[in-house]
Amino acid sequence: MRPFLCHRIATGLLCHILTYGADLLTPTYTALRGMNSFWHRVQRWTTNNFFSTPTSILSREACLPPIVSYCGYRRRLAALRVACAPPYANPAADRLPPSFPSLSSFRAQDSYRHLTRGLSSVYLPLDWRTKVPSPPLRKHLPIDALADLTISLQEGLTRLPLVLHTLPPPGTNIPPPDLMRKTYQALRARARHMLLQDWAREDPTPPYYHYPPSLNRHPFMGQGKFVAGRIHQMRAAKSYLAAHPSWSDEDPNLTCPGCEIEPETFQHAILSCPARARERDLLLKDVSSLGQEGHIWTDPILIQALGEYTTATKTGFPPDMIPERFLPAGR
Numbered sequence: 001m002r003p004f005l006c007h008r009i010a011t012g013l014l015c016h017i018l019t020y021g022a023d024l025l026t027p028t029y030t031a032l033r034g035m036n037s038f039w040h041r042v043q044r045w046t047t048n049n050f051f052s053t054p055t056s057i058l059s060r061e062a063c064l065p066p067i068v069s070y071c072g073y074r075r076r077l078a079a080l081r082v083a084c085a086p087p088y089a090n091p092a093a094d095r096l097p098p099s100f101p102s103l104s105s106f107r108a109q110d111s112y113r114h115l116t117r118g119l120s121s122v123y124l125p126l127d128w129r130t131k132v133p134s135p136p137l138r139k140h141l142p143i144d145a146l147a148d149l150t151i152s153l154q155e156g157l158t159r160l161p162l163v164l165h166t167l168p169p170p171g172t173n174i175p176p177p178d179l180m181r182k183t184y185q186a187l188r189a190r191a192r193h194m195l196l197q198d199w200a201r202e203d204p205t206p207p208y209y210h211y212p213p214s215l216n217r218h219p220f221m222g223q224g225k226f227v228a229g230r231i232h233q234m235r236a237a238k239s240y241l242a243a244h245p246s247w248s249d250e251d252p253n254l255t256c257p258g259c260e261i262e263p264e265t266f267q268h269a270i271l272s273c274p275a276r277a278r279e280r281d282l283l284l285k286d287v288s289s290l291g292q293e294g295h296i297w298t299d300p301i302l303i304q305a306l307g308e309y310t311t312a313t314k315t316g317f318p319p320d321m322i323p324e325r326f327l328p329a330g331r
Helices: 003-018 029-047 055-062 067-083 091-095 142-149 177-202 225-235 266-272 274-283 300-313
Strands: none
Touching: 003 029, 003 225, 029 055, 029 067, 029 225, 067 091, 067 142, 067 177, 091 142, 225 266, 225 300, 266 274, 274 300
16 A cells, blocks of 8 residues: 555554543553554554664654654643533533633532542642642642643633533623634644654654654655655665665665765765766756755655656665666676
């Protein structure tokens, strides 16, 4: 299957099964280790990358965030749903702390808020706005823990909106439902942006990789599985190019086998190798950069041209598939 279809299966089916319950429950270390192992296999299956590819690069090439960051994102969305729900639609919203900045004035009594099994008589819960100490000598009530997750989303707001399913009673002093619905969508977008920030901070890539994390599929993932895999591998610097040697090769020859002038890097193979000049002038004459700002990653015509160039020149293909005219005499 094409990588974009693999990505659709991963996000629409596998990820939801893997993270079932993550909205309210935090996986243990042992569970996370097993989930990460499976998720890395999904990322390799999606991108056709080698096992030597660093997992931080693998996740960005597959556009599939790490499990830890994604579980945090799911919990923020769950907290936002409770915080923005009217009590008649979600009874949990009635148990929010009295000081929580909601447009709803309905709050349960403390005797109902503290109905939590397993609490000793001397248990003192933290205020919902207080960070849990380390080690966690005290902690939040479950509903207060969800309220705490919304603190980072409340910047610039005095009160969180209500997502109403019916028209408010006449004379109710709340903003129009359409405005609150747009605000709610903006808060969800903010949570998505925070996911990208957590992804970049908690799972940094090696210095040679410069592409940012993204939840949207790379446009070139619409190419065939084999060709898109070559592009993924070359972007990750773990490919059949001479300058991307395997860890098992102790004395690699980094020189481009086509021109024998410079190391065969991704930049050289696509933009400057003399042995590929004819195909480059025909297909990629308008391409000047392979960086994250390059138009080659967003322009459908250039993406199609890159696939045709890679196929015509066998760039990044296994050595036994490289045509003889790209090899020096005697090889």
